[in-house]
Amino acid sequence: MGAGSLIALMIAAIAFSGIALLISKFVLKATTNKQKGEPYECGIPTTGPSRIQFNVGYYLFALVFLIFDVELIFMFPWAVVVKEVGWLALFEIVIFLFILFTGLLYAHKKGALTWK
Amino acid sequence: MEREELQQIITNKFPEALAAEGGQWLNLQVPANLWPEMALWLRDEPSLACNYLFCLTCIDRNPDLEMVYHLRSLQHGHNLVVKSVLNRENPIITSVSNIWRTAEFHEREVYEMFGVAFTNHPDLRKLILPDDWEGFPLRKDYEDPINMIKL
Amino acid sequence: MGLRNYLSDVASGVKSLLTGMKVTGRLFLRHHKEKITQQYPDNKDTMVYPERFRGEVVMPHDDNNEHACTGCTACELACPNGTIKIITKFDVTPEGKRKKAIDTFIYHLQLCTMCNLCIEACPTDAIKMAQTFEHSVFDRSQLIKKLNQEGSKIREGVE
Amino acid sequence: MYRETEVIQTIPGTDEMVLNIGPQHPATHGVLHLVITLNGEIIKKVEPHLGYIHRSIEKMCESLSYRQFIYSTSRMDYLSSHINNHACALCVEQGLEVEIPRRAQYIRVIMDELTRIASHCLWWGAMAMDVGALTPFFLAFREREMINDIMEETCGARLTMNYMVPGGVMFDLHPNFVGRVKHFIAHFKSKIDEYDELVTGNIIFQNRLKNIGVLRPEDAISYGCSGPTARASGVSCDLRKHMPYEIYPELQFEEVLDNGGDSFARYLVRLTELRQSMHILEQLIDDIPEGDFQAKTKAVLKLPKGEYYQPIETARGEFGVYIVSDGSTTPYRIKFRSPGFSNLSVLDHISRGQKIGDLVAIMGSLDLVIPDIDR
């Protein structure tokens, strides 16, 4: 069975969630009031906006991840043919990982991996 | 340190401080304007070293208000009670929160419960009561017909 | 960080985690032998009520519908919350003397903190603590109880 | 004349955010309300807002007699209600100058130490739960439940016992008491090692607590910290040693001190205190003297005019009862110096620059009981 099954699965997921939500919508009549619509913050009205500029700490990891993840993708084709290529493959991946590892060390030295 | 010795040292330096008879520990009555200077001295004088303020409160001695400071020296192990009488209408005393940091919270509590204003306090706001509370609940003349039930 | 330190860090970390997992694993295997929770409404028949447990104030009556309360209001004075209210009346004894007795012994369970001071104060041991504890009701007024039974009177010889 | 409440607002364009932790939050153990200013995960400022469970016990006590007011202190620090009651009883006795029978002193000290163990057990479970481990909570309750059962049998209640009265204790010990306490000691000794295996040695737990919320000794003194919080910073302040009451001077035990000052040191101090309390119990339980359990006191107590202060070492630190008497049957003014109030005031100081997860760990290690703080 081919890629069509993915579409079937997606439709199934959407149908499942949609039907569940619809049932719950029909089962009861929702009432609203002002307090109900407040964002939950331990019962205290929030001060200031909730969507704000955020500390760079989280994004540094995302940046480093991006580099490593792309490199990881390069390794998949290699992994499939390791056994056929033999020792040369080991040689290649040693160089590849060495460069990656140096990158990691560099990021570590630069303090990108320390939470600020 | 013995009580008499303690009293000797303090009254030598501050003759205005009056020691009261009786009680568990040495009781001193000081004027409010002398208190900040004396508080600093009590903490820093090596022979006294009252570095631990373990209780700070106020008593409504109708008509006056009386601030009570319980001090302890963790080095020497002696205790000391300092009191200062304040005017009921306009109770003002200098904050000791820069000398003993614990006073910051205790003074905020006294401020809202008795209405004593502490000058030089870094953040004198209501701590326990709601911000719009009126009156000083721990004063003897406080009346609240709704929330207070007389048995 | 030397490589040796690095590896010993990893090893000691993994070891501490495995020790923790050993404990929970042991608990998991032992779960059928030891239970720390009770199946509350199910075990009502087998539950042990310590005789000193303070659940609510009751006034024991004997078979002749007699109690030991003289209406001295010691308990009413001892109560910190105003839980007890005693309404007294004057009975006329056969000899023609007027004698003080209780008309109604009102007990506000909703105010009671089970501090036991009223029991301590009672000179005639007329009231005691019962071991009940399920006091929830839908209407608060149901918690105001009358402790002396209808038509009851004071036991002979209790002064 | 007085400064109005400032409303803290986020400054637009900066990445600071004001977050309310509590009053309905799993980590605040009740109704503590903290307004924290955050930069990302880093805490810039913590501001406690109190009063959600303030019942004005001090004002209430002004209209209660010297026998009656004791029960209300059980409701303050409900985890060490025995010790609170004990302090009140001692303070009244100090004014009345009555001699407490030796048996009553033994019973009181045994009860105090049992309460301390129960309180620390609950703290241990709650602390582990704060940092994310849920199983320890139930293990801690297994032991705490045994103590509660013992208490229930002897005192008649599980939490708010009101067992201490001026002059002694309310009832004599239950006949089963000694046997059950001995059984508990034997049981707990084997279980306390399980605590270490499951939580103390765990590398995640240690990393969560070490070097977090470091409280230096001079700050601990200045902020008026007491109990295990201060002792973890190396401040010797155990009132059982320094201002001994009852039969503590005759007992062999050590004041637990640690120099770390961080959350892990506070954790270790409490855990070691558990063992010390067991040690005290072992010394006492075998030879409780015979005699009265209550001294004879008048029906209506009147304290002579004057002021009485009685400090006592609860599970959380120094609890003080300050009674001002005008010679009548009710106190003129009562002040309760609660350990939690001072310990809470240090929270802002030690949690600045830490992360949200650390704040929760610090609060856990300070062992705050909110009714104790609000009173």
Add this chain to the structure above:
Amino acid sequence: MMFSLENITNSIHEWLYANLNATLALIIEFAIIGVLVIGLFAALGLVLIMMERKVSSWMQLRLGPNRVGPGGMFQTVADTIKLIVKEGMTPDRVDKLLFNLAPFIVMVIAMVVMAPIMFAKGFQIWDINIGVLFVLAVSSISVIGILIAGWASNNKYSLLGAMRSGAQIVSYELSAGLSVLAIVVLSGGLRMSTIIDAQQTGWWLFKGHIPAIIAFVIFIIAVTAETNRAPFDLAEAESELTGGFHTEYSGMKFALFFLAEYVNIFVVCAIGATLFLGGWMPFHIGNWQAFNHVMDYIPSSIWFFGKTFLLIFIIMWFRWTFPRLRIDQLLQLEWKYLLPISMFNLLLATVVAIAGWHF
């Protein structure tokens, strides 16, 4: 073989194509798949939540649910009904579109990831030739659902939880990928069936020596983190952020997140079972013909689900034992420990694979 899912699927397939035209047969097959997967989804949700509650209660010396049905078996059914009947609130100032979209995204990802899983011998939705890569690629999209949920909620707890989850999931993606790569190197293929066939003579965990064991440990840690399970549940972090990214979700919308979380656990454990424990392959010991023969009689689906649930149990065991990590420690664990170790481990696996040191 007495009972084989492969035969059933094959006969249905043949019958459909013999009796109907190709397009219709395909559509009907898709419909069957859809219904089956939805059924599996619902069943997994019910079973896993029940399992979680029982495991946790037994580790905590409690009884666990025991009121609804025999031994409390239908407790989760009752919970589901409760969640359906509850109101799915949408707070006032949320981004309505994204807020309602997020559960769908998470659900779609959780379901699509099921495609390459081999539930039994020859019983698979799509034996995609890059099976493992597909799972890694698709499962990492679920972080978008969490980020959307956190951002749209207009709630500070949610936002913090979403941010944490973003940093966390992307990080652990790497070591999960590298530990999977070690097995790919040993097996020589990305296709699920290739990897399982390579374990005909023994599971990689046993015959792959040290690199496979290290890879297994790192894989379990990484997927625990990727599925936001304790001790890595920083995105929810009950004692810190109350509910994290799903603070504002209630009723059925919350139930969808909850369900997706448990299905994700199942999926990653299924992948773990496939890679390290031989998927549906029975347990064989060398030349013990009789023993191996008995093992062959156990249906392959039981082998698969047994192994998967073993791994799920281990992950639950983690949850009820360990305290939660802090965000910086979490990232430190990944970048300073797991990633270098798994890089090194990949080299080790390569050496083992090329030298043919595995059995």
